[in-house]
Amino acid sequence: MEIFSIFLSWLLTTALVLFMFCMFLHPLRSNRSSITAPKLPPNPPNLPIIGNLHKLIGKPRHQALWQLSKEYGPVMLFYIGSKPYLIISSPAMAKQVLKTQDHVFCSRPLSKAVKRLTYNYMDIAFSPHSDHQREMRKILVSEFLGPKRARWFNHVLVTEIETMVRALGSHPPNVAVNLNKLFLALVKGVVCKVAFGNNYRQQPNKGPSWEVVVDEGLEMLGGSLGDSFPWVGPFIDQVSGSTSMLETCFTNLDTYIESIIDDHKNQIAEVIDDEKDFVYTLLELSSEDNTSGHRLTKEDIKALILDVLTGGVDTTVVTLEWAMSEIARNVRVKQKLQTEIRNNTGRKPKIDVLDITKLTYLKMAVKETLRLHAPAPLMIPHECMSHCQIGGYDVLPGTTALINAWGIGRDPSIWGENAAEFYPERFEKFEVDFEMVPFGGGRRSCPAMNTAPATVEFVLANLLYWFDWEVPDGVKNEDLNMQEEGTLVLRKKVPLCLVPTNYNWDD
Template sequence: MEIFTIFPSWLLTTALVFFMFFTFLYTLISNRSSITAPKLPPNPPKLPIIGNLHKLIGKPRHQALWQLSKEYGPVMLFYIGSKPYLIISSPAMAKQVLKTHDHIFCSRPLSKGVKRLTYNYLDIAFSPPSDHRREMRKILVSEFLGPKRARLFNHLLVSEIETMVRSIGSHPPNVAVNLNKLFLATVKGVVCKVAFGNNYRQQPIKGPSWEVLVDEALEMLGGGLGDSFPWAGRFIDYVSGWNDKLETCFTNLDAYIESIIDDHKNQIAEVTDDEKDFVHALLELSSEDNTSGHRLTKEDVKALIMDVLTGGVDTTLVTLVWAMSEIARSVRVKQKLQTEIRNHTRRTPKVDVLDIAKMTYLKMVVKETLRLHAPAPLLIPHECMSHCQIGGYDVIPGTSALINAWGIGRDPSTWGENAADFYPERFEKFEVDFEMVPFGGGRRSCPAKNMAPATVEFVIANLLYWFDWEVPDGVKSEDLNMQEEGILVLHKKVPLRLVPAKYNWDD
């Protein structure tokens, strides 16, 4: 009993508890050490708090990541703040993400900007996988991109191109034309008329212009600092005004979409079946009489309209600008392409949609444009939902995969020493799988991956059929400015201006 006199019972109890705790802790550590640590992909040395963010300073993201991949390999781990990204820079690794493990990488990372602008992830492009998203994609494909709208789309495309050709033809001779503006008017006219009808509101009633509205939305969809820096980033987003800018952007976008819906509600009783557009179809699917089995809410309708506004125009527009820029830079390509177009249309006074199917070189030119100038250079991030391996490396759930479509399309190991050159003839014998991924792949691929190239082909064919084009101001063709800018969508920094000369068919 003396021991209890020297050491009170409470002290013995405390000692026993500590002994048991440290025994448990030792056992836990020993067990953990016996488990093989995950084999993570190589990554550049990171700094506290910011991770690898300093590696992107002063460089476009896709170019900086492509340079790093040459040092660290085609599967690289990269941290922005506390957020891990898996950087994919080869066709084989892209195939593993977009095909082999597509079911694991079919989610999207959460983002405050995306959540707000998509009405709490109700859209198609940015929402996580769900039965709701699958239904929404089916509706977009059947009601906007499917056979129901194909005839209308082709009719409007022909009409808008005729308007564009007349505009160019009435331009003063030897004066450069801003093709960015012409392409925007043409693509916007087609997409918005198919989606919203011939009487769509070309500009919002209040707030910024349509063009500024869409540009701001794309910027906000790119996310804020709070997405990668949960504490400090959210504070910076608040004090810097980013949160206010997001709210203003949403308010303006929502008001424009609301006006489109109101216009259609007021006229829905008067339009015939042939006159009904995409929004009419969505409103019918949201009515009590809907028999499809999936009734849309008003927010569902708005989210689908938002997808059309942010994804239906800009990517086709930038591809047209890059295509004409590359054609203008290469006299050889321009002459060869122009010969093909004019030879296939010599019997008719205009380019017919059916003629395009015979123009093999035109298709190669558009493919080469998409290879060098993927509209979204890093695609939209794919988020890993469960543990898997890519290239023999472990990928932890919650890691976002960035597919460097820009870099994959320029990889010399795939495309040869002339990978950086615009050389359409490479597609005469090259069968593409994942060697170029401008539209992504798998279940998150772009729904318009067939329609967009066809639109570009038809516009380019008409421009080169009716006009000869030269670079202005005595600049050599090969010296045309090709600087890039943009994050989510890659634009040509300097607007494309070319001098047209109407082709004389009597010669």
């Protein structure tokens, strides 16, 4: 009994001491918790397993996220499965991600499709931040987009546009032209000839067409649902068919890219310096005696060709189509543009690239197109590499940032009550910082952000100089179908068809 009493006393004493210790420790834990607990951005209520995925059902992603941002703010946390996404929907917050914290957000999230299609993250646009990625970007800018190739690029562009104008000039009267096909042929011709030479393959020798191969590649590079569900992702991709589609897509792209490289290897000894295209330059940089200090592997070359194929054509084509669609819908803008182009250029055999420098209203119209129709509505995702703050909220490493370029460009609080209207005059006094971000910003901005608008301006100037354009089938200009489709690249759902009429200078 005495032993039991001693044990009971000891037990009570121990319990009392533990209780006192816990009471003392509790405020310390609370204070520590209040200091270290992250202040996360607001987010819609999650559902088990799927997170906020149900919020995207039935709507384009950029539009659904824009509507949610009106409720939860310009910095919003959004979950797909267990994967966190930081949704940015204002210029101020975009500036913090792309400029202030650019060193934190300059990487890309990992993705099974990106890894496969970019030869294990060897490309520029989609691969995570690394010394290799920076070196590849330098090569693309200096050898493909820089002054070294600008003269040849302009020559090819002028030649292709002259061919397009001649074809339109002999087109049957009162018959509509599919401008999507026209623009694709034009831009593909320019980009591929500069990158791959005059004898580039029009279509792959076997398998799907060039257009299908590139479109499938872009769709795959947008990622899969399995990327957001780490534990069951492979099963989801297998059941949905995503895995087999990815392998087919890779095979088709790789076969086409391999054929381009083989053609150049077979002819490299016969080519003089003035005729060397981008691929010949890359092959030289892969040789043992190159002087650049960086020797390219075959996978490096393939990844750079992939960047040209997926980034150099589609975005320019969709911008041209959206621009002509908006111009066709707005007769006032069309007439003002044609007056400026024809008055400043005068009657001459062809428009010169230098003529474009005088066309201020045309430049404003192209800016307005990019504001309303950013080619990549959510841009390519950025990934947070270390803990930081955006808009006063904590952002944790591994969070993927999506910048809603489409929403920012249409925000009435920035652009006024006519934000949804195509009104180029708004740029007469508006100085743009991050109020529109069609080319992104910072280290991962689009390398062609200077050359692409100039190409669009030159093509539009020629179309509006030589021809008058009407909407076919008695449709009112303002009723032209402007529905969107696409995720990574935003296209017109219904291709633009317009009726061209040769302009009569004698009237």
